[in-house]
Amino acid sequence: MKPTKIRTILIGLGRIASRLEEDPYRKKPCTHMGVLSSPFGKKYFDFLCGYDTKSEVCQTFQKRWKKQTETISEDFLPLPDGQIDLAIIATPSHSHEKIAKQCMLGGIKHLLIEKPVAMSSMGAKQLQFLAKRNGVKIWINHERRYHPSYRFVKKELENGNFGKLKSIRASVFTSARNPGIAFSKYGGGPLLHDGTHAMDLIHWLVGKPKLVYSKIERPKKGFVETRAFACFQTNSEVEIVLDVSGGRDYFQFELDLHTDTHRIICSNDGFQFLQSVPSKLYKGFQSLQSFVPKQFPKPETANAFVGIYHEIKEVISGESNHVEGTLAENINILESIESIYRSSK
Structure with missing residues (x-):
């Protein structure tokens, strides 16, 4: 029986989501869409839709990747009909927490969020509480851990x-x-x-x-x-x-x-x-x-971006339970950063 692909949406279609793939010097793939469009990505992931608040960004993305996009407002994320296995959040940092909450409340069980996961440790703790209550696994894209x-x-x-x-x-x-x-x-x-x-x-x-x-x-x-x-x-x-x-x-x-x-x-x-x-x-x-x-x-052989997607594939398919760089660890990271700001005052 042919394995089911991981149904995926991408929220935020800018630099780390897509545009860096145009850099001729970077080792490819170096973006989320670069991985999803690679032979590995096409084998295990089914791209459903990309979202951005700017219509021109959606148009550029659609022309580049020949994939469906939708322009959204900052306050509303319309999720497509049917089950979504994975949401990738590649929006500006200040919106990570809000969008992650919308995805979890919308029934999505796996999230990949760009760093930092939230603007504060308190915000990250709120995401941790909601993830635990809804049975959601969260990855944060500190990609060097996978290099x-x-x-x-x-x-x-x-x-x-x-x-x-x-x-x-x-x-x-x-x-x-x-x-x-x-x-x-x-x-x-x-x-x-x-x-x-x-x-x-x-x-x-x-x-x-x-x-x-x-x-x-x-x-x-x-x-x-x-x-x-x-x-x-x-x-x-x-x-x-x-x-x-x-x-x-x-x-x-x-x-x-x-x-x-x-x-x-x-x-x-x-x-x-x-x-x-x-x-x-x-x-x-x-x-x-x-x-x-x-x-x-x-x-x-050194590509970090593919590594995190390999781990996501293994967890969603039931091959592994390991999540590198847990939300608890990212709370500690934010607390260390906050201690620097606080102490310097």
Whole structure:
């Protein structure tokens, strides 16, 4: 018997839903529609309809993908007749909570929501309560958790192959000249909209850390931050520095991990591995030397976007119960971000 495809709707048809697929440099697929239109996506997912509040966006999407769309208002989401298995919410951050509630109350049992899941931990807790009451599973698209290279680093750290983790320096640098939604009237600056990826990886690697120090820089009172700087510490005494800043003439996302024997740099520009060896510069000392781990994934196999959809397919089809990056974990992430804002006041 041929397996039933997962009946899917996509809410929000902009950048992460579709438009980034036009970037010639990005590894494909790199959007939700890119995955759904891939051979894997076509095999397991049945795309029903796409929704957006802007008619011109719907028209562009329909022309690009040859799929049904519908223009909606910000307050009303008309769900198609028949059962929907999965709703993908790729709208601006401030609308995630409202749309997720509409979907759950409309009987949809599986949601994939772009980060951040809500604008506050309180909002995320309300979604958690509603999801539990209605038997709904929720994924949040912190896609690096599904990237083979990040997963490799996490596994090697857990197995002790890279030594004992001592410190993490996480940096997310963007250009304030093209700030997008992060600087809009809806609130939440780079820390919430971009830094959430770094905070997610920190929680993923070491659990929820304790805030030690934070500093927020704003151009003037009432504006969102141009920089958020914070120091954390874990129960196992791993020191963490987080720097999320605009005003750079480049984009960089990087985790710089130091253990007692290794240094691992995880970046959008690539991964670097260094290990302690007898120094050729200083007698009696150890120095760091570059190497490539034997089992490190090849670049052509590293695609995070497909990974989260594989997990969704397995859960909906009953092959697995595992949800990576649970709503409870995302509540902790939002609480860590809120602690930075609160402490800096």
